[in-house]
Amino acid sequence: MDSRTSGCQTFYPGTPPVIVGYGSAAGGKEQEGPLGPCFDHISPDDTFGEKSWEKAESKMQSLALDAALKRACLHTADLDLLLAGDLLNQCIGSSFAARTAAVPYLGLYGACSTMGETLALAALLLGGGYGQYAAAVTSSHFCSAERQYRTPLEYGSQRAPTTQWTATAAGAVILSRSGTGIRIPCVTIGKVRDKGIRDAGNMGAAMAPAAYDTLRAHFSDTGRSPDWYDLIVTGDLGSLGHQIVRDFFSRDGVNLDHYTDCGLLLFHRKEQDVHCGASGCGCSAAVLTAYLLPGLKKGLWRRVLFCPTGALLSPTSTMQGESIPGICHAVVLEGGGI
Amino acid sequence: MDSRTSGCQTFYPGTPPVIVGYGSAAGGKEQEGPLGPCFDHISPDDTFGEKSWEKAESKMQSLALDAALKRACLHTADLDLLLAGDLLNQCIGSSFAARTAAVPYLGLYGACSTMGETLALAALLLGGGYGQYAAAVTSSHFCSAERQYRTPLEYGSQRAPTTQWTATAAGAVILSRSGTGIRIPCVTIGKVRDKGIRDAGNMGAAMAPAAYDTLRAHFSDTGRSPDWYDLIVTGDLGSLGHQIVRDFFSRDGVNLDHYTDCGLLLFHRKEQDVHCGASGCGCSAAVLTAYLLPGLKKGLWRRVLFCPTGALLSPTSTMQGESIPGICHAVVLEGGGI
Numbered sequence: 001m002d003s004r005t006s007g008c009q010t011f012y013p014g015t016p017p018v019i020v021g022y023g024s025a026a027g028g029k030e031q032e033g034p035l036g037p038c039f040d041h042i043s044p045d046d047t048f049g050e051k052s053w054e055k056a057e058s059k060m061q062s063l064a065l066d067a068a069l070k071r072a073c074l075h076t077a078d079l080d081l082l083l084a085g086d087l088l089n090q091c092i093g094s095s096f097a098a099r100t101a102a103v104p105y106l107g108l109y110g111a112c113s114t115m116g117e118t119l120a121l122a123a124l125l126l127g128g129g130y131g132q133y134a135a136a137v138t139s140s141h142f143c144s145a146e147r148q149y150r151t152p153l154e155y156g157s158q159r160a161p162t163t164q165w166t167a168t169a170a171g172a173v174i175l176s177r178s179g180t181g182i183r184i185p186c187v188t189i190g191k192v193r194d195k196g197i198r199d200a201g202n203m204g205a206a207m208a209p210a211a212y213d214t215l216r217a218h219f220s221d222t223g224r225s226p227d228w229y230d231l232i233v234t235g236d237l238g239s240l241g242h243q244i245v246r247d248f249f250s251r252d253g254v255n256l257d258h259y260t261d262c263g264l265l266l267f268h269r270k271e272q273d274v275h276c277g278a279s280g281c282g283c284s285a286a287v288l289t290a291y292l293l294p295g296l297k298k299g300l301w302r303r304v305l306f307c308p309t310g311a312l313l314s315p316t317s318t319m320q321g322e323s324i325p326g327i328c329h330a331v332v333l334e335g336g337g338i
Numbered sequence: 339m340d341s342r343t344s345g346c347q348t349f350y351p352g353t354p355p356v357i358v359g360y361g362s363a364a365g366g367k368e369q370e371g372p373l374g375p376c377f378d379h380i381s382p383d384d385t386f387g388e389k390s391w392e393k394a395e396s397k398m399q400s401l402a403l404d405a406a407l408k409r410a411c412l413h414t415a416d417l418d419l420l421l422a423g424d425l426l427n428q429c430i431g432s433s434f435a436a437r438t439a440a441v442p443y444l445g446l447y448g449a450c451s452t453m454g455e456t457l458a459l460a461a462l463l464l465g466g467g468y469g470q471y472a473a474a475v476t477s478s479h480f481c482s483a484e485r486q487y488r489t490p491l492e493y494g495s496q497r498a499p500t501t502q503w504t505a506t507a508a509g510a511v512i513l514s515r516s517g518t519g520i521r522i523p524c525v526t527i528g529k530v531r532d533k534g535i536r537d538a539g540n541m542g543a544a545m546a547p548a549a550y551d552t553l554r555a556h557f558s559d560t561g562r563s564p565d566w567y568d569l570i571v572t573g574d575l576g577s578l579g580h581q582i583v584r585d586f587f588s589r590d591g592v593n594l595d596h597y598t599d600c601g602l603l604l605f606h607r608k609e610q611d612v613h614c615g616a617s618g619c620g621c622s623a624a625v626l627t628a629y630l631l632p633g634l635k636k637g638l639w640r641r642v643l644f645c646p647t648g649a650l651l652s653p654t655s656t657m658q659g660e661s662i663p664g665i666c667h668a669v670v671l672e673g674g675g676i
Contacts, residue, residue: 129466
């Protein structure tokens, strides 16, 4: 059975797996945002009771996973696979959380596209008949990201208008190979796209080409138009990247109605002074688990195209004058009524 | 169809995919080792003509992939999926190589277990019916690893006897969903295991528990004994970690004949002064593509259990006093005659 036409980027799990649980954890700034009341766990001081930002990030993943398992009425021992990744060097946020989970573990790195990558892979693996339950988890933490990618918090540097604010948040989704619930009937795996943007303070512009590319591939592969979806959501392009994608499609004569971006949904952009919006793996993970999945469950939408985006740079690549490659993975989420 | 019994870590692709191509690239020290004549591409000065060690590492991945595609009589456009990862922060070795490949890309992070993780996932995805051809690629580079994980080369620090030497090498494997060749009938996905080793200069001891755990799970899940295999090869435990795994099994009353480690095969350990042996993603990748797969093809062995191992630490986690979690993924390779 070939669940993909040659040359396509879209794959169809044999039997679409369903989402049986989801959970989230977030920090203080996120608590003050529009989704504040929606998170399962909050740490107003962003420490989650831990002694370092990195340990706090692992703790967030564990808490998000616990909340997801609770909703699914499952325990970690029921999981056949755990797929996770984050922004920390060597993805230690994920692997140290996985250390306590004791589940077969697949570490992934897709930068801020990781929620899409983990969800897509989990869906494909279950759809391929490998196991009954899989967990897809990711996180980011403002403080650990600033230290690693930019400067220590105390440095107090100015942020350019094009910058975004890395979310302190984690999201976990539990998929089941069978049952009822929000289904994942297909996913589109992105290609690495680089249009020469070198400004590490403008991730939105760097990632927008990859989002455009994956969306176009998805529409072409499936024969669908954007209108087939009630909502299309990219991961963290922010206001500028979001507009760039709109412009790209506009040039093609395609109007992207019902298109938004997780980076625009996590904070009150002006009041919370996050410039172009939220970013980080945790951004799309938090918006997915605290807003999109509950909304699909309530019937606010029937079909959502969830497209987390990532910038595959490192401080080293930037220092070596490299441009910023981007990637975007698209996951179709169909509400229970379909 | 459930291709896994609940509680097991072992998964069986519906139709075992086959290896249709493999390729390798390596540096000067590796050229002087026992596998020197076996690599497809060599750069005696480790630069591969590039201006930085990181760019050299990306170049190695591209060269290894080219060699694999050539053996498979394929082009990058034929690939449905590219799975890759490495040791660099944000896995830039892989993503910058993937930038030129223009293939649907899944970035992975399993530290030095990445050759096992990419190969296992590629096999499962093709076995699940997702695409016809997939590439699994990984690399490491001594110079980029030293700078990132330890000290700049010029620092000239002493190396403890338990240390290993990060390989400058890349390996690529092309799998096909159908056809004839070396088959991958099953894989065992590891769990993160941590027995409290804190010495970042003794990775072998840190990873050995994970290797033991995955091997035990594999034997238990499949009902096989170690003797079922002509050869069992861990990724880069080195001499100490290799002995520890032997001791663990010995305590269980199990004799691990025909058991070796890629870290013991890449260099002339004493003459090349690599202490406990080679390490890095590139170690197992190079030994797989330059020695194990050619050997399976020639009929030296019929069944090989290939078990790359990884240490999931980072310099940050070590500085924060954390112990070192390990992971090991096992991939069964069956020669064409079976």
